[in-house]
Amino acid sequence: MIKLKTIISEQESRKLRIFDFDDTLVKSNSRVKVTNKKGESRWLTAGEYAVYTKKPGDVLDYSEFQKLVDPKEIKAVTKILRNFYNALGGRTLTVLTARGVSKPLQDFLSSIGIKRIEIVAVDSSDPQKKADWIEGKIKMGYNDIFFMDDSPKNVEAVKQLQKKYPHLKWQVRLARYS
Numbered sequence: 001m002i003k004l005k006t007i008i009s010e011q012e013s014r015k016l017r018i019f020d021f022d023d024t025l026v027k028s029n030s031r032v033k034v035t036n037k038k039g040e041s042r043w044l045t046a047g048e049y050a051v052y053t054k055k056p057g058d059v060l061d062y063s064e065f066q067k068l069v070d071p072k073e074i075k076a077v078t079k080i081l082r083n084f085y086n087a088l089g090g091r092t093l094t095v096l097t098a099r100g101v102s103k104p105l106q107d108f109l110s111s112i113g114i115k116r117i118e119i120v121a122v123d124s125s126d127p128q129k130k131a132d133w134i135e136g137k138i139k140m141g142y143n144d145i146f147f148m149d150d151s152p153k154n155v156e157a158v159k160q161l162q163k164k165y166p167h168l169k170w171q172v173r174l175a176r177y178s
Helices: 004-010 046-050 075-086 103-111 127-139 152-164
Strands: 015-019 031-035 041-045 059-061 091-097 118-121 144-149 169-174
Touching: 015 075, 015 127, 031 046, 041 046, 046 152, 075 091, 075 144, 091 103, 091 127, 103 118, 127 144, 127 152, 144 152, 152 169
Parallel strands: 015 091, 015 144, 091 118, 144 169
Antiparallel strands: 031 041, 031 059
C-alpha cells in the first residue's frame, strides 16, 4: 500500500502564497463602526477589529472598507510578498481579504509595483470563510501553502486546516510589525 504522503511528495508541488491585506500588507485608516444594542457606537481600527469579539446585538458597519483610507505599505511584509512575486517557478499569489471589494486593493498594489496578483474579497469577518477558501484550493491540488494574516482568529482557523491536512507543506504566520 502506498502512503498518501509518498504520493504527494512524488507529485509536482503546487504552491499557494496567501496574504491578508489590512494590517498585514497595508496599514490604513479604514475603520469598522460597532453599534451595541443600547445604540452606543464606537469605531475600531482594523487591528482592533482583528481581536474584537462580537457581542449579541452588535451591529457592524463596514462602509469605510469599500475604499482605502490613507493606505501605507507595511514594507517588512510587502518585501516578503515581492520576493514571492519575483521568484521563478509556478506559484499562485493571492491577497485574501475580509473586505467585500477588491478594486481599491488592486489599485493600491499596482501603485506600488505589484500588478499581477489575484485578490479574493470574501466579504466576511468570519475566519472560517478564509479557511474554507483555502480548503477549496487544497481540493484543487495545492499542496504547498504559505499564509500570513494579522488576525489571530484567522491564523487559528488556517492552523485547523494544517491539522486536517498534515501531509501538505505549510507555513502559517501571524503578521507582526512595529
